[in-house]
Amino acid sequence: MLKFWRNPEFVRHVRAELRPARAVTVAVVVLFLCALIGLACWSERQSMLTNAENSAPHIDGKWTAYVETSRQQNSQQTWLLLCKWLFGLQCGLVTFWSLFACAQSVSAERDRKTWDFQRTTSLRPAEMLIGKLLGEPVLAYFGMLCVLPLTLIAGLLGGLSFWSLVAAYGSIIAGALFLGLGGLWVSTLVETRSRGVEMIGGLGLYGFTMGAHAFTTTWFPGLAAFSPVTGLHTVLGLDSAGRRSVVPPLFGHSVPWIVLTLLLDGSFGAGLVLMLVRNLKRDYSEIRPLSRWQAVGCAAFLNFVFYALLKFGPSTGSGTDSRLLATFMVSINGAILFAMGLATLTPHERLKVWWRQRAVGTTSLFSEDGLPWPWLALSAVVAYALMVWGLLAWRLSMDFHTRTLGTAAVQLLVVLVFITRDILFVQWCTLTQMRQPVLKGFFFLCLYYVAAAVVSAIRGISGEASGIAALSILTPVGVFDPRVEWLHFSAGVYEGLALQAGLIAVIVVGISNRLGRVGMVATASGD
Amino acid sequence: MPYDGGRFGAPSQIVPGKADPLIELIGLRKEYDNLVAVEDLNLTIPQSEIFGLIGPNGAGKTTTIRIACGLLTPTTGKAVIDGVDVAREPERAQRSIGYLSDFFAVYEDLKVWEYLDYFAHAYKVEERQISARVNGVIAQVSLEVKRDALIHGLSRGMKQRLGIGRAIIHQPKVLLLDEPASGLDPKARLELRNLLRWLQEQGTTILISSHILTELEGFCTSIGIMEKGRMVRSGRIEEVTAAEHRARDMRIGWVGDSTPVIEARLNGFPHVANIKLSAGWGTFQFAGSDDETASLLADLVGAGVRVKTFGEVKQTVEDLYMKVSKHEVM
Numbered sequence: 001m002l003k004f005w006r007n008p009e010f011v012r013h014v015r016a017e018l019r020p021a022r023a024v025t026v027a028v029v030v031l032f033l034c035a036l037i038g039l040a041c042w043s044e045r046q047s048m049l050t051n052a053e054n055s056a057p058h059i060d061g062k063w064t065a066y067v068e069t070s071r072q073q074n075s076q077q078t079w080l081l082l083c084k085w086l087f088g089l090q091c092g093l094v095t096f097w098s099l100f101a102c103a104q105s106v107s108a109e110r111d112r113k114t115w116d117f118q119r120t121t122s123l124r125p126a127e128m129l130i131g132k133l134l135g136e137p138v139l140a141y142f143g144m145l146c147v148l149p150l151t152l153i154a155g156l157l158g159g160l161s162f163w164s165l166v167a168a169y170g171s172i173i174a175g176a177l178f179l180g181l182g183g184l185w186v187s188t189l190v191e192t193r194s195r196g197v198e199m200i201g202g203l204g205l206y207g208f209t210m211g212a213h214a215f216t217t218t219w220f221p222g223l224a225a226f227s228p229v230t231g232l233h234t235v236l237g238l239d240s241a242g243r244r245s246v247v248p249p250l251f252g253h254s255v256p257w258i259v260l261t262l263l264l265d266g267s268f269g270a271g272l273v274l275m276l277v278r279n280l281k282r283d284y285s286e287i288r289p290l291s292r293w294q295a296v297g298c299a300a301f302l303n304f305v306f307y308a309l310l311k312f313g314p315s316t317g318s319g320t321d322s323r324l325l326a327t328f329m330v331s332i333n334g335a336i337l338f339a340m341g342l343a344t345l346t347p348h349e350r351l352k353v354w355w356r357q358r359a360v361g362t363t364s365l366f367s368e369d370g371l372p373w374p375w376l377a378l379s380a381v382v383a384y385a386l387m388v389w390g391l392l393a394w395r396l397s398m399d400f401h402t403r404t405l406g407t408a409a410v411q412l413l414v415v416l417v418f419i420t421r422d423i424l425f426v427q428w429c430t431l432t433q434m435r436q437p438v439l440k441g442f443f444f445l446c447l448y449y450v451a452a453a454v455v456s457a458i459r460g461i462s463g464e465a466s467g468i469a470a471l472s473i474l475t476p477v478g479v480f481d482p483r484v485e486w487l488h489f490s491a492g493v494y495e496g497l498a499l500q501a502g503l504i505a506v507i508v509v510g511i512s513n514r515l516g517r518v519g520m521v522a523t524a525s526g527d
Numbered sequence: 528m529p530y531d532g533g534r535f536g537a538p539s540q541i542v543p544g545k546a547d548p549l550i551e552l553i554g555l556r557k558e559y560d561n562l563v564a565v566e567d568l569n570l571t572i573p574q575s576e577i578f579g580l581i582g583p584n585g586a587g588k589t590t591t592i593r594i595a596c597g598l599l600t601p602t603t604g605k606a607v608i609d610g611v612d613v614a615r616e617p618e619r620a621q622r623s624i625g626y627l628s629d630f631f632a633v634y635e636d637l638k639v640w641e642y643l644d645y646f647a648h649a650y651k652v653e654e655r656q657i658s659a660r661v662n663g664v665i666a667q668v669s670l671e672v673k674r675d676a677l678i679h680g681l682s683r684g685m686k687q688r689l690g691i692g693r694a695i696i697h698q699p700k701v702l703l704l705d706e707p708a709s710g711l712d713p714k715a716r717l718e719l720r721n722l723l724r725w726l727q728e729q730g731t732t733i734l735i736s737s738h739i740l741t742e743l744e745g746f747c748t749s750i751g752i753m754e755k756g757r758m759v760r761s762g763r764i765e766e767v768t769a770a771e772h773r774a775r776d777m778r779i780g781w782v783g784d785s786t787p788v789i790e791a792r793l794n795g796f797p798h799v800a801n802i803k804l805s806a807g808w809g810t811f812q813f814a815g816s817d818d819e820t821a822s823l824l825a826d827l828v829g830a831g832v833r834v835k836t837f838g839e840v841k842q843t844v845e846d847l848y849m850k851v852s853k854h855e856v857m
Contacts, residue, residue: 008645008648008649009649011645011648012634012637012641012645015637015638015641016634016636016637017636112632113630113632114632114633114634116598116626116628117626117632117646117693118649119597119598120596120597120598120621120624120626121621121646121649121650122618122619122621122622122649122650122651123618123649124618281597281617282600283593283598283599283600285559286599286600348560349558349559349560349602352558352602353602353603433560433561
């Protein structure tokens, strides 16, 4: 499996996309572009030097010395500039190409109807994955390979160490592979090639990964390592906006950016690999991103990453308050639980089987094919346990109160109840006849929250308290009120909790009725 | 286990054959949202059989074949190919399976030999055998002159032949063919038949589905009739036909105006029913033995009827299917 160059899927892409004529054309075009960039860099440096020399007679002696130094270092600086440009272009090209080529791979094969034939071969999902991940963007990797010698020469002549250059390439390749995996995952979730969906998913992922650079100024600066741009910035000495001075922490200890990039891309990439290997050979209707235990593990891992990358200190400019951190983690866990809930929705067919088995008592609530709510609760318990661990571990660095743990427990409970309601609603949608039920269920939920906000705003006209009460009943926003002490949340929060519990019961009854009804449908044909 | 008539819910419908079963479908059931596409299907097909799965569109043929080759997971039950549970060990089972569907999608940006080479590697054929295997299959599907041509430039018929080549490149023990002749011209159909017969002689077990019954006539060794997800009949063709047609359809032709005599003689003879006579020819059903058939003919000739033709009307798969689908024989 490790000999990817002998992987049939990789070889297929190489044969199809790198026929001699095309390979030569790509190499010539790429080298021609490099020559143009080289000329542009030389021209810029020459222009800068000429301007400096022309200004020297009019300014004091320090400037003359600077001009002299610049002249002496001109050659090195020109090479360095070229190297930076080449790295920037390779980073943009390879990451973008990898993401979008992979984002169309599986869906395009489904579209061309070649996917079934590939699925019936003896290729294991992992082999298919490696072949596609490296094969789909093979043209971009080939282009990078053509530029590589020139980049190394330019970097070395520009004064960079060999290991800096290796680290920069490591950062680009890690980012490209991570984005490629993300693209493959998007492609697996699309039934046929739908450029719109793939484009939105791809751009979202690309925007997040590249934009992760902005995390450097938050509580979690380590998350910036997701972006290959961060690695390039630090390795190549692009310290614009003073970002180079931020050192990423891991469990409070400073680590090099490139190490963190590899750790994050590696661990999150491993999660994507897990989901892909699980589902790549499955029929579209049978895709289930994660098993229930994997979802719990994933929720635990994500929480763990946040606490591992947490950084308190003057540079963050925050109040370093345990309440604030706990509230933030509760809101993050809301997103995590929702994502895990969606990832563990049970397909209609499996849920019916579970329902029948449950009726005769041969399966439990915690079954792999059952409703997702028991596992959401378990994930929330794990998240809370990690929160306790995280807060206690960091207690010396912030103004920690034990009451924070009680407040966070209620906050998490309220969030869990709302998320459970939402996930059960989406599960109910999957039992209806609507097309793309998960997507539509999600949109219905968005509509619900917008409507709740509008209702609260209208009630808010008669008084702020009234509006907040409505918001607390209809949404989990009430628990994030910073003025609340201990468990003294507004009555609306507890009323909302009771209301949502009732709604959950109604949805469960609705699901039961659907499953019962489906079981009575007479045999019908289906090819 | 002997063939038991193929009623719904039967423990297993075994097609008698020469050797161990290569295809076993055990209690197979597949449900979609509110449909039951395949319902409690039990079927065992021994080695070297060509088993024709027939039924109307929507009978569950495609679903059955897709489950058998691991493309779908059954709701309950299992498919076992060459002793390997397809759902548990799909890659191992798929080494024994060649799959062909009614569409012949191919990778258009590859050359003919590259396409077969890709699938040979994907099916994990031994490296040293691949080159010879690719060339052999190219010859089998008559694409020698196009060996180094891009698939993009091939005609539809050639692409279909290449698809067949893909299905047999790893010399599978089992071929699962879902409407493989759809879209093929008559010559290509004949070639496909010949190729499948040859593969059968080599020991390949073939499960082939079609709703064009003449396509399977005189070609399959066994048949199964599916309707609404259920296997309503299965077994060797002659056995199924014999089981459902104890009364044989007979046809008689004569010269002269002997209709009243013939009607009288037939009515007087035991095991005769459903007589339909017109000028110069007629049909009736006869449940007697071969000896009694000969006696009947002698009786008619003895009565002065100038018999021109006399014989059994051979039941085709189509006749049988039409009777089953009209619930005449259920």
